[in-house]
Structures are given as C-alpha cells and as structure tokens.
Amino acid sequence: MAPPSLTSRAAALLTAERGRFADRNPKSRALAESAGRHFPGGVPLHWMKDWGTPFPLAVAEASGAEVLDADGHRLADFCLGDTGAMFGHAPAPVVEAIRAAAGHGLTAMMPSTGTAAVGDLLAEVFALPFWQVTQTASDANRAVIRWARAITGRPRILVFEGCYHGQVDDAFVARGPDGRTVVRPGLLGQVADVAATTVCCPFNDLPAVEAALAAGDVALVLTEPALTNTAMVLPAPGFLDGLAAACRRAGTLLCLDETHTISTARGGYARAHGLKPDFLVVGKPVAGGLPAAVFGFTADVEAAMRRADAERPAGYSGIGTTLSGNMLQLAAMRATLEDVMTPEAYGHMLALSDRLAAELSAAITRHGLPWSVTRLGARAEIVHSPTPLTDGAHAAATIDHDLEAAIHIALLNREVIVTPFHNMTLVSPATTAAHVGRLAEAFDDTLTALLR
Template sequence: MPTRPGIDWARAQALHKRELASFSAKNPRSQALAMRAAEHMLFGVPLHWMSDWATPFSLSVSHASGAQVVDIDGHQYVDFCLGDTGAMFGHAPPPVARALAHQAVRGYTTMLPGEDAVWVAEELSRRFGLPVWQFALSASDANRFVLRWLRAATKRPKIVVFNGCYHGTVDDVFVDMVDGAPRQRDSLLGQVTDLTVNTIVVEFNDLPALEAALANRDVACVLAEPVMTNIGMVLPEPGYWDSAQEILRRYGSLLVLDETHTISSGMGGYTKQHGLQPDALVLGKPLGGGVACAAYGFSLDLAKRVEQAKRLAPPGHSGVGTTLSANMLSMAAMRANLSEVMTEAAYAQMFSLADYLASGLRRVIGRQDLPWCVTQIGARSEFQFSKRAPSNGSAAALILDSELEQIIHLFLLNRGMMITPFHNMMLVCPQTQRTDIDAFLAVFEDCLIQLKARQQE
C-alpha cells in the first residue's frame, strides 16, 4: 500500500487482533446491548453508519457533556469526533439545554412561525452576508432543497460537483470521476435514474475543467464545500476560489457553498473568513448544538428569482420542505446556540487548541519519521497518509487506508481517545483542555511506535 511506508504491517495486524480482544473484554454491557439491538434494528444500530466504527460491536453511549463521552460500561473518552461536527461546540451546551427545557413545555411544532425563527434568520444574515434564509432538518435536506430551487429559478437542469465530494444523502452528488469519465457511485443503493445525465463531475482545483463543464450554459449551479472535508481534507490552491467565481459569473451559473463542516473556520464560516461571495449557502448540524436542524441562505437577487419561480409554478406541493422544518424546538436551539455558544470567544479558544493539536501531531509524526502530513482549517485538523496534502479528490482517495485507520482508531478508543471513524478527522471544542490534547498525543505516539517497532522474539 502506498500509505504504509515505515509501517510493519504484520506487526500492525497483530496489534489489531489484540486491540479487538481488549475492546471486547472491557465492554460487556455494550456487547450485551448490541446483541439485543441485532434483534430489532437493521445492522444492529439505529443508523447503519453507526456500525462503521473500528469496534467489533457497537459502543453504546450513556451520556456526553462538553468534550467528554461516557459509555454504558462507565469508560470515559476525550471526544475529538464531537458527533462528526454535530457537537462542534461541545456536548449539551448549557444555554441550549436551558432553551430546550423552556420550549419543551411551550410546544414542539405547529407549522407556524415564531419570533425565534426571525431572530435566527436575522443573525445568519449578519454573520454570513446572505439576506434571505429558509430552514430544514439536516444539511442533506438543505442541499436537496437548494438544488430544486436553483434549477427552478435558472431553468437549467445540470449541476457541477467535485470528484470525491460529499453533501449528505443528496442523490445528485453521488457521481465520481473514474478513468476520466463520470460514473455513478457503486455504493449508492436503490437509485434507478442515471445521475450522470444532469450531474457533471470535475476535479477540485482544476479551473480549465470547471470552465469546460460550464461552457454549454446549462449548469444551474456548482455545489461545493469551500474546503473538501469528507475524503480527507483538500484545501483550495491560492487564488482558486477567486478565479472559480469569475468563471461562474461569466457563464451564468450559481455558486452554492456547503459550510456544514467548514463552519469550523470562524463565525461566518470559510465564506466570511476568505471573502467568498456565494449565491447560496448551506449550514447544518452545528447550528443547533446537535439538535436536528439546518439552514440555507440566498442572495437577494436569487431569492427574488426563487420566489418568482414558485409563484409561476402550478399549484401543488413544491417538493421542498417538511412539516417539521423550522419546528419550535430546533429554532429555540439555534437561537440559544448562535447567541450564547457560537461566539467569537469560543472560536478563539478552539483555534488556539486546534493549533496546539496540529503542531503536536506534526511533532509526533516527525519524531516517528513517517511520511504523513497534517491539514487544518480553524478548529478542524486531520492527519493524512501522504507527505503532502492532496490537491483533489482523486489524490485524496489514493491515500485513504481504511485498514490502517481502523487499527489506529481502535487503539485510541481503547485508551479513552475518540476521533471520527471516517478517515482521521479531529475537532476541538471550547471545553477541550490542553491536558486532553497532551494525553491524546501521548497515546497517538505510543500507537505509532507499536506500528513501527519490532519486538524481540
């Protein structure tokens, strides 16, 4: 494997076997609960993604607070996963808990607006610069709704996405580039429509390919994370987004930025930090402190075009929105989170901690002489199995190594350190302590030593 220079793979496999046995021995209650769950839940978990952890059976959680998770066997973990960004500002933030408790006796959903929704829309406009907003229950739904609105507003059928992208469970984006040609992702279950008819895929950071994709003027929008985060981390090259935005304007296509993960960049996300000017913006799970919610914003011009498209459409269901969109619990959570949790002070604390973590990772990797790199945007860090950070999705895919990842992740978990089960992403929250990071780095280095060193027979 190109990802394994310096790794003794036979030793790594032996280590993995020991770690699996150790996990099973230490977690009898989780194992018993997993056996019960297998009787009544698909794959034995509430969501099949929960079976993607490196564990031989699902680890069940008792409770979580701040940067800590406690499982039902009583083991405590320092959490650098944070719900894969859903709890980016810590588990159970007290202001959100108070808002939920207050709203819980005042109603959950009425399919009518309240003051919280207006306050949240005003605050999102202030932070992100887009004046008009709508709400959903997940970033997947928000992305799906935005694509519908933009196709209706532009009367253009096609979209452009980047190779290796991820925007939740939106079917349209499950198209990859294979040997230079678009191909529907084999992993997409139950889809009978040929997505390649209306989805064009290009490599991130490739401006000529982007221009070629837009040349026929039939592309409604480009849907992108400003930094790719779900195939490892892929940063834009200097000047890329400035040039890409100019190309989009030239061909009349719109830019939709999915900031569900890159909101780790700051109060206004990567968009505000780097002066980008999208036509639409999608925000997801961090907005409500982990409560199901999402939001999407439009420029004033686009909002007018969207409203006009709806008014001119025949009567009936638009296919956009659900009866629980903007429910009162979600709106109360978002208002509390935006006003009291997602603050400038919280971001400053997280950035300092993330810098400390990323520097420590580089030191450990350097001491162990492994050809790996560390990438960071704001509060999000990732170590990747290559000397240099990849520049596009194809390069990022080549350095993914799920077997090696699972060994490292399980080793960490068995010693009270939790990172995201997909690739090697880590987050810090305001409650993370430098001592937590020091402890993590010590365990991480111990793991690398054991992966590399050869024991005497």
C-alpha cells in the same frame, strides 16, 4: 496506501486492539446484542457500525468534550458527533433554551415568535440576507439544487470528485478512468442515472470547471470550500475566487456547503475569506446538535425564487418537510447563535486546534512516518501523505482503511475518540489542554505500538 511492511503491522495492531476493545467493553457488547433483536447490528442507523470495532460502543452520557460509555470509561471526544456537537455536547445555553421552549410546544407548522430574531442572527453571522430552515444539510442541499434548476432553467449541477453533500442523489457521482462522470460505486438501490444530469470535476482544477460550464447547461456548482469528507483537501490559492468568477461568467449559481467548514471561523470559511456565494448551507452544529440545518441566499436569488414560485402551477413544490423550522429548532438555533457560536468560543477552538496539530505533527516526525497533518480552523486531520492533497483522486490514493481502523480503535482503547472516517479531529469550546495532551500521548503510544 501504506507500504507492505506498514500494512502488515497495521493488520497485527488492528487484531490486537479489537481483542482489547472486546475485553474492555462487556456492557457495550451486551447492549449491542440486546438491541440487535430489533435494530440490525444493534444500531438505530447503520452508519453506527462504521467505527471498525467488534461491536458498537454504547454511550451512557455525553457532556462538554467527553463521552461516558456503558462500561464507565470517560473518553476525550474529538469526533463530536462528526461535527453535530462541534460546540460541545449539550451546551448549557442550548439545553436551557430547549427546556424552556419544550413546555410551550414543539412543532405547529407555523412560525414562532422567535423567528425574526433567528433570521437577524443568521444574517449577522453569515452575511447573507435570506434564510430557510430544514431538518438536515441533506434537505438543505436538495432544496438548493431544486431552486437553482428552477431559477436558471438548466438541468445539470457540478460537484467535485470526493465530495459528500449528505443523502443527495445528484452528488453521488465520481470520475471514471477516462475522466467521464459516472455513478459512484457502492450506492444501494440507485435507479436514475445521475451522471446524466451531474458533472464531476477534480477539485482545484479551474480549467476543468470552466470547460464544464462552457456548455451553458449547469445550474449550480455545489461544493465545500475544502473537501472534508475524503482525506482533507484544502483549496489552492485563488481557486475559490476563480470558481466564483467562472460561475458568474457562465450564469451558474454557486453554493458553498459549510456543514464541516464552519470549523474555520465564526461565519464559516466564506465569511472568513470574503467569498460571496449565491447560496450557503450550514448543517449539523447550527442548533447545538438538535436536528436542524439552514440555507441562506442573496437578495437576487430571493427575487428569482419569488418569480419562479409565482410562475409555476399550484401544487407541492417538492421542497420542504413538515417539521422543518419548528419551534424547538428555532429556540435551539437562537441559543447557539447568540451564546455558543461566539467569537470567544472560536478563539479558544482555533488556538487549541493549532496546538493539537503541532503535537500530532511532532509525533509523526518522531516516528519517521511519511504523513502530515492538514488543519482547517478547529479541524485537523492525519493525512497519510507527506505533502498536502491536491484533489479527490489524490486523497483516495492515500487512504488505507485498515491502517485508519487500526489507529482509530487503538485511540479508543486509550480513551480518545476521533472520527472513524479518516481520523479527523475537532476541537470544541469545552475541549481543554488536558484533552489535547491525552490525545497527543495516545497517538504517540499508538504509533509506537504500530511500529514495534
């Protein structure tokens, strides 16, 4: 949390920048009012109101690493659809693949002729032999949880405080003041007590995990390799290896949700660090921004899945949706894996992200602020702590939503987009040194305005 003097300055900056935003974007305001006749708040998804702006910014076009808004401003985009467009907006190979495939059908609830090729690519890139396709990472995580319970016969899962795994009921838990698992505050319409079947532990706390697994009733540990949906928390040295070993000893399956940590390297964090999870989930960017996700699994898991499927009564399994694995998804996924998610693309992204993190850190140092920058591959985040974050509770203690909102809208007014959630940045293959320079200059100018 920011000290009182910085908090008051953030409030003043937020007020000023909101006024400036309203003056700069009259067409977006008009579009929001028009859309508001049928879409609450003028948005087709209520999350789109979470940017901290007086009204939503309307996008006219998104291409490469830039967004053109309704009022004609061309913004350098470091949010990239919160990773959905991690490889840039509308990558040419994906656009061409969609254009070619669309004329031959979109969905048929049958495998397409390209299914085998996509399977080969997924196995090669992510080093797991078996895969299934879903619409979203939420769907993939739900499927993994259900399969893990079916395979092990155990009812509980384990997640970490501060996690986010999409629209998955089981993961919406937190740690109460006494350390017990509780349902996360703020949920709408929650009926089931998911704290009865989910245990929440602090990230990087291996003894807490081992104690939770000792009861022998945990089917699955579901985690990101690094927490990225709170202020970013990196794994402590040896934590993930220790976690995998603890799962093996306890007979618990391990799933790594790489929807965001795919920014680490080609093949994700697990491949880059030699981790061997039982399941792996990759979401938003795997089809170049087209709605799609995948979950992979080992040969042992696949054999256990077949046994569980053979033993159950006939009827719906509760896993899957009609549009999952459709022809258009597979065409876009193949183009992404073959021609977009390349070693060369990652080489560009990682080098430029390193430069960006250095520029942001230098600005923080120049202005004498007790902040730092945490980086994970192509992802970098401004953290309101002088030291690396250790777990979800530490991350939550550093978050000042008004300060984040003030910085975010100030950058928008300087024609730079970062995520509205804890000011994370992402570098794509289409991002240039000029884009990085624009963000660095805008951030420095924003800090000057904040401290003025």
